[in-house]
Structure formats: C-alpha cells, structure tokens
Amino acid sequence: MRTPAGVSAFPPPAAKPLPKLAIIAGGGELPALVIQACRESGQPFFVLALEGQAEQRYIGDAPHFWCRLGAAAQGEKILRDNGTEEVVFVGKVRRPSLKELRPDWRALKVMVKATVRSLGDDGLLRAIMREFEAGGAKVRAPHELLTSLLAVEGAYGRVKPDRQGRIDIVRGATVARAMGGLDIGQAVVVQQGIVLGVEAIEGTDALIARAGALQREGPRGVLVKVPKPGQERRIDLPAIGAETVEKVAQAGLGGIAIEAGGALVIDRAKVAARADALGVFVFGVAAGAAAPAGP
Amino acid sequence: MRTPAGVSAFPPPAAKPLPKLAIIAGGGELPALVIQACRESGQPFFVLALEGQAEQRYIGDAPHFWCRLGAAAQGEKILRDNGTEEVVFVGKVRRPSLKELRPDWRALKVMVKATVRSLGDDGLLRAIMREFEAGGAKVRAPHELLTSLLAVEGAYGRVKPDRQGRIDIVRGATVARAMGGLDIGQAVVVQQGIVLGVEAIEGTDALIARAGALQREGPRGVLVKVPKPGQERRIDLPAIGAETVEKVAQAGLGGIAIEAGGALVIDRAKVAARADALGVFVFGVAAGAAAPAGP
Numbered sequence: 009m010r011t012p013a014g015v016s017a018f019p020p021p022a023a024k025p026l027p028k029l030a031i032i033a034g035g036g037e038l039p040a041l042v043i044q045a046c047r048e049s050g051q052p053f054f055v056l057a058l059e060g061q062a063e064q065r066y067i068g069d070a071p072h073f074w075c076r077l078g079a080a081a082q083g084e085k086i087l088r089d090n091g092t093e094e095v096v097f098v099g100k101v102r103r104p105s106l107k108e109l110r111p112d113w114r115a116l117k118v119m120v121k122a123t124v125r126s127l128g129d130d131g132l133l134r135a136i137m138r139e140f141e142a143g144g145a146k147v148r149a150p151h152e153l154l155t156s157l158l159a160v161e162g163a164y165g166r167v168k169p170d171r172q173g174r175i176d177i178v179r180g181a182t183v184a185r186a187m188g189g190l191d192i193g194q195a196v197v198v199q200q201g202i203v204l205g206v207e208a209i210e211g212t213d214a215l216i217a218r219a220g221a222l223q224r225e226g227p228r229g230v231l232v233k234v235p236k237p238g239q240e241r242r243i244d245l246p247a248i249g250a251e252t253v254e255k256v257a258q259a260g261l262g263g264i265a266i267e268a269g270g271a272l273v274i275d276r277a278k279v280a281a282r283a284d285a286l287g288v289f290v291f292g293v294a295a296g297a298a299a300p301a302g303p
Numbered sequence: 304m305r306t307p308a309g310v311s312a313f314p315p316p317a318a319k320p321l322p323k324l325a326i327i328a329g330g331g332e333l334p335a336l337v338i339q340a341c342r343e344s345g346q347p348f349f350v351l352a353l354e355g356q357a358e359q360r361y362i363g364d365a366p367h368f369w370c371r372l373g374a375a376a377q378g379e380k381i382l383r384d385n386g387t388e389e390v391v392f393v394g395k396v397r398r399p400s401l402k403e404l405r406p407d408w409r410a411l412k413v414m415v416k417a418t419v420r421s422l423g424d425d426g427l428l429r430a431i432m433r434e435f436e437a438g439g440a441k442v443r444a445p446h447e448l449l450t451s452l453l454a455v456e457g458a459y460g461r462v463k464p465d466r467q468g469r470i471d472i473v474r475g476a477t478v479a480r481a482m483g484g485l486d487i488g489q490a491v492v493v494q495q496g497i498v499l500g501v502e503a504i505e506g507t508d509a510l511i512a513r514a515g516a517l518q519r520e521g522p523r524g525v526l527v528k529v530p531k532p533g534q535e536r537r538i539d540l541p542a543i544g545a546e547t548v549e550k551v552a553q554a555g556l557g558g559i560a561i562e563a564g565g566a567l568v569i570d571r572a573k574v575a576a577r578a579d580a581l582g583v584f585v586f587g588v589a590a591g592a593a594a595p596a597g598p
Binding site: 186192193202204205207208210218 | 477478481482485487488491497498499500501502503504505509513514517
C-alpha cells in the first residue's frame with residue numbers, strides 16, 4: 009500500500025478517546041488514505057468494504073468486513089456490533105443495477121424512501137446518509153479526515169494556464185457548477201471558449217479521451233472539475249492524481265483546473281512532477297473567483 | 304433529391320411579389336426542404352452554399368453560389384448582387400478551426416465584434432445574424448418556412464413511453480433546457496432517472512452510441528432533444544429523422560422525446576414507420592409541460 013507523505017489527521021489526538029469511525033469503502037485508493045489518517049491520529053475505525061467496489065489492496069490488514077451494497081441490514085448490524093459512532097463514505101461507488109443490488113428489506117426501505125427511480129446520480133447515497141443520521145451516527149466527509157489533500161490555490165507544477173486557458177477555466181467552472189446543481193457530472197472540457205464535452209456517468213477518463221479527440225488547432229483544452237454544491241461535498245469531492253495528469257496529457261489537453269478547497273489531490277508531489285514532465289498545468293482556482301489570477 | 308410529402312409553404316402565394324430569400328446552406332437535407340418550400344410558395348430565392356458544409360445533392364439545380372464560411376465580404380456581395388431581402392440559415396454548420404476559416408477582413412470584423420474566443424457554440428452565428436439585421440435584411444427561421452415539419456404533441460407511431468419513460472423524459476427535458484441555457488448541447492439521454500450522457504460538440508449520434516453502451520438492465524433509456532431558449536430557435540431548432548430513429552434503436556434505447564413546436568421532424572410518415580418497425584417511441588411533449596400526459 010502506498011503511503012503518500014503529508015497525510016495529516018483530523019481531529020488531532022486527544023486525551024478523550026476518539027469516537028469509532030465506520031469507513032464505508034468504495035473503489036480507488038482514498039479508503040487507504042483514510043485508514044492511514046485514522047492510524048496516525050489514533051482514531052479507532054472499522055471498514056465496511058463494499059463488494060465489487062472496494063479493492064483489497066487498499067484495505068490491507070485493517071479490520072474490515074466485506075458486504076454487498078444491497079445488504080443494508082447486515083451492514084448495519086456489523087457496524088452496531090463494532091460500536092461505531094461516526095461514519096464516512098469514501099471511494100468510488102459504481103451504481104449497480106437493481107438485479108446486482110439484490111436489496112434486502114432494509115435496503116429496500118431506504119430505496120423506497122428515496123424514490124430512487126426519479127433521483128439524480130447521488131440521490132441514493134444521500135438517502136443512505138440520512139438513514140445513518142436518523143440512527144444517531146455522525147456522517148463525516150472524507151476531506152475532513154484528509155485535510156492535507158485538499159486542493160490549494162495556484163499552480164501545482166511549473167506550467168501555468170495562459171490567458172486563453174484562464175478564460176476557458178472560467179467558462180468550464182460556470183458550466184460544471186450548473187451541471188453539479190442538476191446532480192449530473194462534475195467535470196467538463198473547454199477549448200477556446202467551446203465546451204468540448206460534459207461528464208455524465210461515463211466518468212472523467214472517458215470524457216478526457218473523447219474531448220481530446222474533438223479538439224481543434226490552437227490553444228489546447230482544459231479539464232475543469234468542481235465540487236457539487238451543498239451537501240454533496242460530504243460524499244463526493246472530486247479527486248485527481250498523477251494518473252489524471254497522465255490521461256490529460258495523453259489526450260493532448262493543456263491542463264487541469266480544480267477548485268481550491270473543493271477537490272482532493274492525491275500525492276501532490278507526484279502530481280506536480282508528472283505535470284512538469286508532461287508539460288501540462290494543474291491549477292487550483294479560488295472558490296467563487298470570477299477568474300483565476302495570472303500574469 | 305428526396306421530396307417528402309407534406310412540406311407546406313409559408314407565407315402562402317400572394318399577388319404582391321414575395322421578398323427574395325437568401326438561403327445560407329449548411330449540411331444535411333434541410334436546405335433541400337427549404338428550397339422546395341420556396342418553389343411551392345413561389346418565393347424567389349438564392350442559395351449561398353457553404354463550402355465543406357453544404358452538400359451538392361441537397362442543393363440540386365437551385366440557383367446557388369459556393370462560398371467559404373470565412374469569405375464574408377464575397378458572400379455579402381453575391382447576396383447584394385442577387386437582390387435578396389430576407390435570409391435564412393439552414394443546415395448543420397461544423398465550427399471550423401481559425402486556419403480552415405481563413406477569414407477575410409469582413410469576417411474578421413464580425414468575429415472581433417463577437418469576441419469569439421469566449422463565446423458559446425452559437426455565439427458566432429448569433430453575431431453573423433446581427434450583422435445581417437444591421438444591414439437591413441430580415442432573418443427568417445427555418446421552421447417559419449417549414450411549418451409542416453414542426454413537431455406535434457403525442458406519439459408519432461404506435462409505441463408510447465411507459466411510466467418510467469415519462470419520468471425520464473421530464474428529467475431529460477429539465478437537464479437539456481439547462482444545458483441549452485448555457486449554450487451547450489440540446490440533447491441528453493436519461494435512463495431510470497440517471498443522466499447517461501449529455502451532448503456537447505460531439506453531436507447527437509455520438510451521444511446516442513455512448514449512452515446506449517452505458518445503459519443498465521431494466522427500462523430502456525430515452526433520448527431527449529429540446530430547443531435552446533430564446534433567439535437560438537431561429538438558428539437551430541433540433542431536427543430528427545428516420546436515421547435518428549434507427550440510431551436510437553441500434554443503441555438499444557427505448558425512444559426519442561422532442562418538444563411540440565420545438566423540433567423539426569423530417570418525413571414524419573417514415574419516422575413513424577421506422578419507429579413502429581423497430582419498437583421504439585417518438586414522442587412530442589407539450590412545451591413547458593411538467594410531465595407528458597399518458598395512460
């Protein structure tokens with residue numbers, strides 16, 4: 009398991025024992041980083057690893073139990089038996105089909121409450137969060153536990169967006185925020201003022217590849233990722249890493265813009281090094297800024 | 304050239320000679336339908352066929368001149384020499400790169416006015432329209448000349464959207480209208496409440512193929528196309544035809560929803576026949592309806 013430098017813990021260790029944290033883990037490496045943060049801060053934890061979503065290599069030897077997404081009653085019992093008081097949802101959760109889901113009575117109840125058929129992409133997760141809260145658990149955001157990964161303002165490497173790039177970032181952020189408000193994607197690609205692509209459920213990698221192929225000559229396009237507004241931040245702050253940088257460069261785009269405080273940057277040293285090596289920018293824009301500052 | 308039945312003329316023939324219409328023609332068969340409508344109504348016309356965009360087979364033997372998109376001064380002179388008083392933009396115009404465009408001084412002036420680099424996809428066309436209006440020409444909408452192609456309410460064939468389909472249509476229309484307001488695409492695909500894909504510049508065909516592949520089990524997805532708000536209707540009402548029906552069926556989607564009065568349906572008899580043969584619906588929703596009526 010990778011142990012990136014600079015993962016800090018929050019809250020800091022205290023005399024009073026910290027509440028036990030249930031880590032409900034989906035795909036990707038973020039669950040590993042939350043586990044590591046708990047270990048560093050001394051916060052007790054237990055991992056509920058979602059079958060078909062979480063990856064063993066990112067759970068390692070942490071105390072955990074594998075559970076189907078649809079087995080809500082079982083999951084609830086496991087967490088109760090383990091005495092968890094707080095809960096965090098971390099990692100990618102691919103939305104399963106109803107058949108894959110095989111919901112138990114408990115899961116069905118949540119789904120009915122959520123009237124899942126007319127909800128947006130995050131509707132079901134929001135409903136699950138509300139259930140935990142109704143049961144007395146405190147829902148934590150991954151970024152509360154991973155404060156050192158929060159995006160900062162400015163360039164992560166030596167490359168910076170030029171004037172056209174900054175104009176494209178502003179347009180992209182406007183569009184991406186509107187999309188987020190509609191509970192759709194969080195990412196768009198803009199080139200020379202034109203929106204080349206908008207992310208829905210195909211994921212950011214597919215968007216990057218498609219938009220790269222649609223570019224025209226001249227200044228290169230920019231991938232812009234912003235958080236969804238309001239509550240959604242607790243679930244799903246956009247995350248980027250060195251791999252994102254590589255895909256953007258491969259697709260021929262000019263760089264990545266994220267919102268300072270509104271994205272997780274996994275292993276910033278590696279991100280900056282790859283960006284420099286590949287000649288693309290990774291730029292943190294102040295939240296709510298009309299335009300990123302620049303020369 | 305295909306001559307679909309039911310293409311009516313507007314305005315009707317009158318004693319007073321009709322003003323001469325400049326048809327600025329892009330790709331697809333719509334220019335042919337406008338030419339036919341002019342012939343039927345007796346309105347004199349002249350076609351400015353855009354190089355690399357318009358197709359000879361849809362211009363036929365109509366009086367025309369081929370002109371580069373960037374050769375605005377030449378285009379203006381041709382239309383002046385031909386005594387046109389009205390103008391209609393019809394057919395798809397792929398946005399060229401600056402190099403392909405090779406704008407002359409006249410085109411450059413329009414582009415500078417439009418500060419084209421920070422505009423949305425239709426910004427340049429809007430600027431061109433304003434130039435024509437400033438020069439005293441009346442800008443006509445294609446659908447004013449093709450009233451019989453305007454989408455009507457209800458099902459075009461025997462297949463109708465079911466309850467889930469109707470819910471998806473409402474969600475799709477909401478999202479597509481928001482996208483249109485941001486000057487992006489006009490089409491989205493929704494399945495079981497989830498937005499599978501959003502159109503940017505890749506075009507509706509690419510959206511259909513991508514979204515089809517992202518479908519999950521259960522009720523099939525719906526392609527929803529709505530017009531952009533306000534002025535944009537004059538340029539670019541979405542159009543569907545039998546080919547669209549075939550692509551939707553091929554991708555495994557369940558149907559197409561359009562807005563009554565807000566889309567052009569090319570050859571409705573053929574559209575209905577293909578929809579019936581392939582088991583998909585084509586459904587016109589009342590503009591501004593909260594939900595399409597149903598059984």
